Amino acid sequence: MPHNISAPPPEQYALSRPTYTPPGVLRSALIIARKDIQVELRTRSTIFSALTFAVLALAISFFAWDPTAVGPTDLAPGVLWVIFTFSGLLSLHRSFGGEQPTRAADALIAAPIEQEGVFLGKALANLVFIAAIQIVTVPAAALLYNVSMGPIALPLAAIVLAAAIGLVAVGTLFSAMAVTTRLAELLLPLLALPFFVPIVICAAQATSKLLAGRPAADVNGYLRLLVTFDIVAVVVCTLTYPSLIEQ
Amino acid sequence: MPPPTLLATHLTRTFGPRRAVAGVSIELNPGDCLALFGPNGAGKTTLLRLFGGLLKPTSGTASIDGIPLPGGPQVRAKVGLLSHHTMLYPPLTARENVEFSARLYGVTNPRQAAHAALSTLGALDYADTSVQSLSRGMQQRVSIARAIVHTPSIVLADEPFTGLDASGAAALSAVFTQLRDSGATLIIVTHNLDEALSLCTHAAIMRRGRFARLDTAPIPRLAEYTALYKELSVDAA
Numbered sequence: 001m002p003h004n005i006s007a008p009p010p011e012q013y014a015l016s017r018p019t020y021t022p023p024g025v026l027r028s029a030l031i032i033a034r035k036d037i038q039v040e041l042r043t044r045s046t047i048f049s050a051l052t053f054a055v056l057a058l059a060i061s062f063f064a065w066d067p068t069a070v071g072p073t074d075l076a077p078g079v080l081w082v083i084f085t086f087s088g089l090l091s092l093h094r095s096f097g098g099e100q101p102t103r104a105a106d107a108l109i110a111a112p113i114e115q116e117g118v119f120l121g122k123a124l125a126n127l128v129f130i131a132a133i134q135i136v137t138v139p140a141a142a143l144l145y146n147v148s149m150g151p152i153a154l155p156l157a158a159i160v161l162a163a164a165i166g167l168v169a170v171g172t173l174f175s176a177m178a179v180t181t182r183l184a185e186l187l188l189p190l191l192a193l194p195f196f197v198p199i200v201i202c203a204a205q206a207t208s209k210l211l212a213g214r215p216a217a218d219v220n221g222y223l224r225l226l227v228t229f230d231i232v233a234v235v236v237c238t239l240t241y242p243s244l245i246e247q
Numbered sequence: 248m249p250p251p252t253l254l255a256t257h258l259t260r261t262f263g264p265r266r267a268v269a270g271v272s273i274e275l276n277p278g279d280c281l282a283l284f285g286p287n288g289a290g291k292t293t294l295l296r297l298f299g300g301l302l303k304p305t306s307g308t309a310s311i312d313g314i315p316l317p318g319g320p321q322v323r324a325k326v327g328l329l330s331h332h333t334m335l336y337p338p339l340t341a342r343e344n345v346e347f348s349a350r351l352y353g354v355t356n357p358r359q360a361a362h363a364a365l366s367t368l369g370a371l372d373y374a375d376t377s378v379q380s381l382s383r384g385m386q387q388r389v390s391i392a393r394a395i396v397h398t399p400s401i402v403l404a405d406e407p408f409t410g411l412d413a414s415g416a417a418a419l420s421a422v423f424t425q426l427r428d429s430g431a432t433l434i435i436v437t438h439n440l441d442e443a444l445s446l447c448t449h450a451a452i453m454r455r456g457r458f459a460r461l462d463t464a465p466i467p468r469l470a471e472y473t474a475l476y477k478e479l480s481v482d483a484a
Contacts (some may be wrong), residue, residue: 020353020397022320031350035336042338042377103332110299110328111351112320222447 022112025120032121033107037128039098044130046094050087054137057083062144072145077207080141081200084134084160085167085193091129092171093188095122096179106180109245119241123172123234130164145212155216155223156207162226163203167232170195177244195233202226250313251276252400252432253298258307259456260293266282267293269456270307275449277400280423280433282443285453286480289434291298292452295403296433299326324352327399327431331409333390337379341389343372344378352397364392368422384415391422401432408439416442440476444469451480 023031040046061079099105108118138160142149149156171192178187206222253275260268267290275281281289296302298307309316311325328334335344342361349357349364351373365371368388378386387407394402404423408416420442427433427446437443444450444466452460452475459479466472 018355020355022324022353023351028351031347033352035339035347038335038343039338099336102335102337103330104334104336106330106332107328107334107348108351109301110323110326111348112322112324112353113351114320153251 023117025114025117028111028113028117029120029124032118033124033128034097036125040125040129044092045098046091047132050090050129050133051136053090054083054133055140057086058137058140058144065145072147073211073227076141076145076147076211077204080137080207081163081204082164083137084130084203085196085200087133087137087147088130088164088171088191089192090166091133092126092168092175092192093178093185095126095172095175097175097184100179115242115245116238118245119172119238122176123168123237126168126172127164128133130168131161133158134164149211151233152210152216155219156210158223159203159206159210159219159226162223162230163199165230166199166233167196168225169237170199173237173244175240176241199226199229202229250310252279253309253311253434255298255309256307258294258297258309259305260290260297260302262306264457268304271456271458272307273449273451273458273461275401275434277430277432278427279449280427280435280447281449281451282440282447283434283436283451283453284438284440284443284476285459286329289453290456291453292405292463293456295405295434296399299323299328299403320379324397324402326396327397327402328405329394329402329407330389330405331407333378333386335378335386335390335393338377340375340377341381341392342374344389345392347443348393349396354397361392364396365389367395367425369390369418377481382415383410384418385413386481387411387415387419388422391419395426395431397430401434403431404435404437406437407435408437408442420446440473441469444472452476454479 058079065075096105138149174188174191178184178191181187202222202225206219209218251274253273256272258268258271259266271294273281283294283299285291293302295306297316300322303317311322314322316322342365345361345364346357349360354360368391370385370388370392373381373385378389381389407419411419416439423433423435424446435443435447447466448464450462450466450472451458460475467475
């Protein structure tokens, strides 16, 4: 590699340095989410490992399933939500873990942006990854278990999205908390899973009712509960993140 | 008259009962370069993080361009942070990394600024190469481009020579000289006395959170300073 250094353009780096206006919370969140998605598109490590897990788990549960003992509409919701939970944990761990080797997260802390924007950006990218896993897993489950999801696509999508937002908000915060510890991969599920339980119970119950052919109005209560959880989780986690970073 | 780039008065930071930084005072102006030496655990990195607004002082005051620290985004916009960790995203190209940083600092034209910063660092030929494919020396140059893309008033470098071979260290010194001469203030924490003494206008040896010795130009010659450094370091150990 050559080591000759070109002369600096004096107008670029002068005493009269320009004053820039750093981006606001939402703008910085979009910049960070875009970067995380760009990194993932290059490596495909998060999506690939999570999708491999999802497809394997679906296949294993399918081959272990006795259709004469349990109906597909009784089994599929549980299988789906176990897969969403654990594949989600896989991608959540990489959210901050991928930045550790080069300490890229230090540059985010040193940047002149509100740290809430960093959290929201990370969470937004995680939501995209988890949604991508769900988009592949739900049709695959419908195919394997031979359940018709077409007529319930809209309410099911609403339930899946609402649950994903809650999982991502809580998971992103705990991922940031666990990443600097030596047992990050163990600590993240230990911290996050208890908070995932109410979301997964609601979502699995609602999915079960929809697959059983109950009207969409029957799951409105679950949807309202999930949305309420989402609002609380997003607000609390976003406001907690900066003080976590200060520690 | 403009305020000094960095002004610290009796700056102190404690972690529990331990005083990591104990009453440090210094004034640096545009074009000044402080080389900060000291044994491990002397408080150099903590002092750098205080200057960068990343830590709150327990007592004492400090300001950058007249803005009191820690100061929030307004102060962080004036600081360029550099360490032996590149703080880059290896799968992204050099250009994408520097552009990302420019966007976070609100630089008006991130693409143009990234291009100019990479050009200044002599890394333009590698702008579209992913960082993971670059040599350690070239990665460090990209990291400097990332740190200066927003033309900071002060560049804080924490052991930037670590992991570089002699040629890479010389190239990095050339970049620091360039930055210093163009008006940036530099603080370099390092164990590399040779490179740092050749470009600094101020040199300090830290011991137990304090400046055990602070020299301004003319700095003692390398052999003399090395002897002083060893004496103070051994004493600290």
